[in-house]
Amino acid sequence: MALVMVQGHVFESLVAPEARADALYQMQLVLHGSTAPGFLFASGFVAGLPRAPLSLRASLRRARRLLFVFGVGYALHLPYLSFWKTLRATPLEQAALFACDALQVIAVTQLLVLALQWIFGRHAQKAAGALTVFVLAAGPFVYASALASRWPPALGAFLDDRTGSHFPVFPFAAFVLAGTMAGAALGRQDAATRRRRGLAWGLGLLGAGGLLSLAFAGRMDFWHISPGYVLLRLGALVLILLLIERFAHRDRLGIKALALLGHETLLVFCLHLYLLFGGVLGPPLLGAWSGSLGFGAAFLVLVGMLPVLFAAAFAWHAFKSRFPQGATDVLAFLTTAFVAEFLTRPW
Secondary structure: OHHHHHHHHHHHHHEOHHHOOOHHHHHHHHHHOOHHHHHHHHHHHHHHOOOOOOOHHHHHHHHHHHHHHHHHHHHOOOOOOOHHHHHOOOHHHHHHHHOOOHHHHHHHHHHHHHHHHHHHHHHHHHHHHHHHHHHHHHHHHHHHHOHHHHOOHHHHOOOOOOOOOOOOHHHHHHHHHHHHHHHHHHHOOOHHHHHHHHHHHHHHHHHHHHHHHHHOOOOOOOOOOOHHHHHHHHHHHHHHHHHHHHHHHOOOOOHHHHHHHHHOHHHHHHHHHHHHHOEOOEOOOOHHHOOOEOHHHHHHHHHHHHHHHHHHHHHHHHHHHHOHHHHHHHHHHHHHHHHHHHHHOOO
């Protein structure tokens, strides 16, 4: 998913407008649409692996990490590296700042999962299942009600995509919640049970998603809020999970590199976005090629980016593994320095 994410963003940023009408570009858009659901599902899967409830210390540690991810999500959207200037941001800049993206929905939904684990204990997965059904069923009504337009922008952005959110809670929180259930039902089992259950659930979700998609065809937007869309994606993700597990167990060439990207997805996510789109810390290093390349040239840029991303992921992972407290201190220092600069810079 990390590789497909990087490829999709490289093409989105660098491919010239005239090339985007090509069937090849449209095909990769469909493939790229699986990355965010995959990240959301995987984040929930990891959260569902430990038996609930976690200890108080483990819960606080996870909550701290999720709040950091939540903050990084908004830091990537900042229009200016100044709190005072951001207060005077235009309505368009404010909409971009408050937009609910992948990091925000992961953090918010996982914090909710953490609360469910403490409230319901060993029955937390049932509660997550009920909440998943609610998100899927209520989503079309939330979109139809235009409730987001009546809420403050910072809150309304979590409800639907009218304000520019790419991954609002409805329906994308369902991927995190379903991942949590999959982590408990599949991740804790032996390989044979996991394969049997995974095939049953994957094919069942694909079938249910197909039936719902046909039932609601023409009555709701399939790509945005249809429950059929979510179930089809979930079924495909469960089957992909089984394929990746089989591929990993055979110790194929490159699997360790893929695992490294999986461990350091947040770093890869932030670094490749800055290379392509820039942010408050500086302009994009690849900005000179924005919207001007053909498929071949964009692919060469992708090939050149991957060693940089792998090197950064390897260096940070090695440092964390050898000096875990030092890595925590580095993140604390960088966070404090960024927040201090943001709050004290006058303009």
